[in-house]
Amino acid sequence: MERTFLMVKPDGVQRGLIGEIVKRFEQKGFQLVGAKLIQVTAELAERHYEEHKGKDFYDRLVDFITSGPVFAMVWEGDQVVALSRAMIGKTSALDAAPGTIRSDYAIHTNYNLIHGSDSPESAQREIANFFAEHELLNYSKVISQWI
Numbered sequence: 001m002e003r004t005f006l007m008v009k010p011d012g013v014q015r016g017l018i019g020e021i022v023k024r025f026e027q028k029g030f031q032l033v034g035a036k037l038i039q040v041t042a043e044l045a046e047r048h049y050e051e052h053k054g055k056d057f058y059d060r061l062v063d064f065i066t067s068g069p070v071f072a073m074v075w076e077g078d079q080v081v082a083l084s085r086a087m088i089g090k091t092s093a094l095d096a097a098p099g100t101i102r103s104d105y106a107i108h109t110n111y112n113l114i115h116g117s118d119s120p121e122s123a124q125r126e127i128a129n130f131f132a133e134h135e136l137l138n139y140s141k142v143i144s145q146w147i
């Protein structure tokens with residue numbers, strides 16, 4: 001079963017959007033396998049965003065993601081990586097399709113509410129950065145046959 005790493009960024013936590021965001025993934029039919037509210041350290045931020053090191057927005061991005069608590073999550077389901085990216089929407093709120101999280105709630109690219117892994121390989125790396133194996137739970141839902 002595929003897994004992805006999703007994270008409500010500091011702007012989403014500050015704006016009280018954790019519940020709204022979690023609701024969308026629950027209602028889609030994905031399964032939450034781990035979650036925690038944490039303060040990201042500079043070291044963790046640099047590891048998480050290593051692909052962006054050297055870009056002009058990198059320092060701003062690290063400052064932002066370490067500016068307050070984030071809600072880190074691991075979700076499971078068929079095609080969860082690609083489908084959750086579709087639910088999140090394009091990076092810029094202007095490009096994000098109506099109905100996506102970023103289109104519905106974000107105005108600025110710097111404050112775009114949520115992170116989602118961009119490939120199964122990124123998901124594996126990001127999950128390992130944020131969670132210990134014992135924090136991820138395996139359980140089955142009785143309603144899964146309907147999804």
Ligand code: RTP
Pocket residue numbers: 057061090091109110111112114115116117118
């Ligand atoms: P994320 O990693 O947060 O899910 O976002 P993403 O894949 O849609 O975008 P990515 O290219 O990975 O960029 C990571 C975050 O950096 C900020 N960004 N700013 N041109 C810019 O000013 C710029 N480009 C990217 C965004 O906050 C983006 O989410």
Ligand code: MG
Pocket residue numbers: 116118
């Ligand atoms: Mg990305």
